Amino acid sequence: GENVEQHPSTLSVQEGDSAVIKCTYSDSASNYFPWYKQELGKRPQLIIDIRSNVGEKKDQRIAVTLNKTAKHFSLHITETQPEDSAVYFCAASIYGNNRLAFGKGNQVVVIP
Amino acid sequence: GAGVSQSPSNKVTEKGKDVELRCDPISGHTALYWYRQSLGQGLEFLIYFQGNSAPDKSGLPSDRFSAERTGGSVSTLTIQRTQQEDSAVYLCASSLVLAGGNEQFFGPGTRLTVL
Numbered sequence: 001g002e003n004v005e006q007h008p009s010t011l012s013v014q015e016g017d018s019a020v021i022k023c024t025y026s027d028s029a030s031n032y033f034p035w036y037k038q039e040l041g042k043r044p045q046l047i048i049d050i051r052s053n054v055g056e057k058k059d060q061r062i063a064v065t066l067n068k069t070a071k072h073f074s075l076h077i078t079e080t081q082p083e084d085s086a087v088y089f090c091a092a093s094i095y096g097n098n099r100l101a102f103g104k105g106n107q108v109v110v111i112p
Numbered sequence: 113g114a115g116v117s118q119s120p121s122n123k124v125t126e127k128g129k130d131v132e133l134r135c136d137p138i139s140g141h142t143a144l145y146w147y148r149q150s151l152g153q154g155l156e157f158l159i160y161f162q163g164n165s166a167p168d169k170s171g172l173p174s175d176r177f178s179a180e181r182t183g184g185s186v187s188t189l190t191i192q193r194t195q196q197e198d199s200a201v202y203l204c205a206s207s208l209v210l211a212g213g214n215e216q217f218f219g220p221g222t223r224l225t226v227l
Binding site for chain 1: 145
């Protein structure tokens with residue numbers, strides 16, 4: 001089955017700097033890659049997603065890039081702000097199934 | 113519109129008791145998922161319902177765990193003979209079923225504490 005790994009597990013950045021989180025997946029048939037943000041004590045919420053027919057997608061300060069050959073995708077957050085502090089989960093679709101395989105999450109801490 | 117709701121928000125029970133957790137998905141969402149999240153951990157998949165198809169139960173950790181989805185809407189997750197290691201936040205999510213993957217909308221979760 002699909003296996004999704006995230007690196008690093010914890011990332012600390014100075015406010016205003018950029019943060020990058022990378023995920024790798026195992027199944028080349030996966031074609032949908034969302035990123036969820038979970039603030040402390042709250043539910044996970046989708047922040048951006050990408051499908052396998054594009055290589056990059058941007059939404060204001062966040063972007064996701066996909067490298068299908070290497071089977072990895074990354075979340076980029078520019079001009080980080082304190083409210084970006086959260087746990088970020090990447091996921092990959094499981095071929096032939098509507099399920100998502102989630103990574104274990106990255107704790108991002110933005111230092112004011 | 114209304115999002116995914118779950119009840120109760122908190123549940124404290126004694127070891128050995130049975131508990132039922134409820135999930136009301138977004139109207140029209142044919143896919144429903146249950147996850148478990150232990151403190152500071154990731155999202156552990158438990159079970160997935162899609163329309164009238166047989167549920168994907170591959171994530172249930174033991175036969176003490178079961179779930180039903182009645183009428184293609186509300187779902188109940190039942191944990192029998194609870195153990196202390198069952199303590200966690202149980203999250204429900206729902207989604208549409210469209211080709212190529214879909215956004216899952218999560219509920220607020222039920223925090224289960226087994227004493």
